[in-house]
Amino acid sequence: MKKITLKDIANHFSVSISTVSKALNDSPEISKSTSEEIKAYAKEKNYTPNFNALSLKNQRTKTIGIIIPNMLNYYFAQVLKGIEKTATKKGYKIITCISNDSLNKEIETIEMLSTGVVDGFILSVAEETETEASFDHFKSCIAKEIPLVMFDRVVEDIDCDKVITNDFMASVNAVNYLKNKGCKKIAFAGANMDLSIGKLRYEGFLAGLKNNNLEKDDDIIITTHEIYYKKHEAVVKPLFDHTFDALIASDESVAIAAMKIANEKGIKIPSELSVLAFSNGILARHSNPRLSTISQHGEIIGERAATLLINKLEKKITNTTVETIETDIVLRDSSK
Numbered sequence: 001m002k003k004i005t006l007k008d009i010a011n012h013f014s015v016s017i018s019t020v021s022k023a024l025n026d027s028p029e030i031s032k033s034t035s036e037e038i039k040a041y042a043k044e045k046n047y048t049p050n051f052n053a054l055s056l057k058n059q060r061t062k063t064i065g066i067i068i069p070n071m072l073n074y075y076f077a078q079v080l081k082g083i084e085k086t087a088t089k090k091g092y093k094i095i096t097c098i099s100n101d102s103l104n105k106e107i108e109t110i111e112m113l114s115t116g117v118v119d120g121f122i123l124s125v126a127e128e129t130e131t132e133a134s135f136d137h138f139k140s141c142i143a144k145e146i147p148l149v150m151f152d153r154v155v156e157d158i159d160c161d162k163v164i165t166n167d168f169m170a171s172v173n174a175v176n177y178l179k180n181k182g183c184k185k186i187a188f189a190g191a192n193m194d195l196s197i198g199k200l201r202y203e204g205f206l207a208g209l210k211n212n213n214l215e216k217d218d219d220i221i222i223t224t225h226e227i228y229y230k231k232h233e234a235v236v237k238p239l240f241d242h243t244f245d246a247l248i249a250s251d252e253s254v255a256i257a258a259m260k261i262a263n264e265k266g267i268k269i270p271s272e273l274s275v276l277a278f279s280n281g282i283l284a285r286h287s288n289p290r291l292s293t294i295s296q297h298g299e300i301i302g303e304r305a306a307t308l309l310i311n312k313l314e315k316k317i318t319n320t321t322v323e324t325i326e327t328d329i330v331l332r333d334s335s336k
Contacts, residue, residue: 284332
């Protein structure tokens with residue numbers, strides 16, 4: 001069956017195309033009875049709007065491009081959930097792409113989608129992009145007046161909207177909490193130390209030790225660039241050649257690897273060892289013991305990022321904004 005057009009509907013009712021368009025969009029200029037009659041006919045004939053034509057007419061697609069570093073991280077899934085919920089509520093569609101932490105993949109995705117496919121981007125910067133400090137593709141977007149909102153992994157030197165958590169203070173607060181529970185030797189295990197968020201978490205840990213008059217012991221501090229769970233166990237194992245009564249881990253898989261080794265060595269959690277980890281994902285809820293976490297509130301970050309971008313697209317705001325979402329500690333079974 002030939003696809004029906006606005007013109008076909010207009011000819012059927014002997015009215016203008018403009019009248020049909022207004023009726024389908026519930027314009028108050030068209031009587032209720034006429035609108036209902038036109039909408040019923042359009043539904044009967046399976047009419048669907050030509051979004052490409054609408055985009056050309058309005059010079060907007062009402063589509064947002066989302067770029068996340070990987071699809072396995074529960075935190076990014078939560079952010080995506082918040083973005084999708086807010087975008088749908090505001091009448092926007094989303095296209096989600098995975099950079100796999102590759103600079104070239106990130107560049108290709110932005111170049112492909114910025115040719116009129118999307119109105120703007122929400123993204124978390126790929127690891128390779130950050131380590132190589134290659135940001136020309138972001139600058140090109142801004143030069144073309146395509147709005148960007150960065151979250152979690154952001155580039156300070158790029159003048160765009162950002163939604164972040166205060167990773168530094170989150171680590172400080174984690175040390176404060178453990179000290180208040182009587183912990184005296186606090187270890188740190190950090191992965192992804194190539195990234196600014198990893199560095200901030202480590203710096204916050206050191207500041208927390210200093211604030212609480214706790215000694216820094218290099219023997220119970222391990223930092224790595226590894227990101228895969230299978231390697232985390234080997235990375236954190238040397239910690240257990242020394243004594244400590246608490247551990248802050250930069251992500252859940254590092255913490256779970258440490259708890260596994262502790263269990264094998266007969267170290268009781270949490271009475272002999274308290275463990276806290278960043279993020280609040282699905283692993284934390286199902287580990288044994290269940291893992292206490294520093295929650296970054298991914299869904300809220302997604303909602304704020306989508307709201308910022310849509311407000312920018314709809315000219316409700318013109319200034320550049322950096323929003324900080326506060327973290328909190330979710331207590332489960334792995335800490336006192």
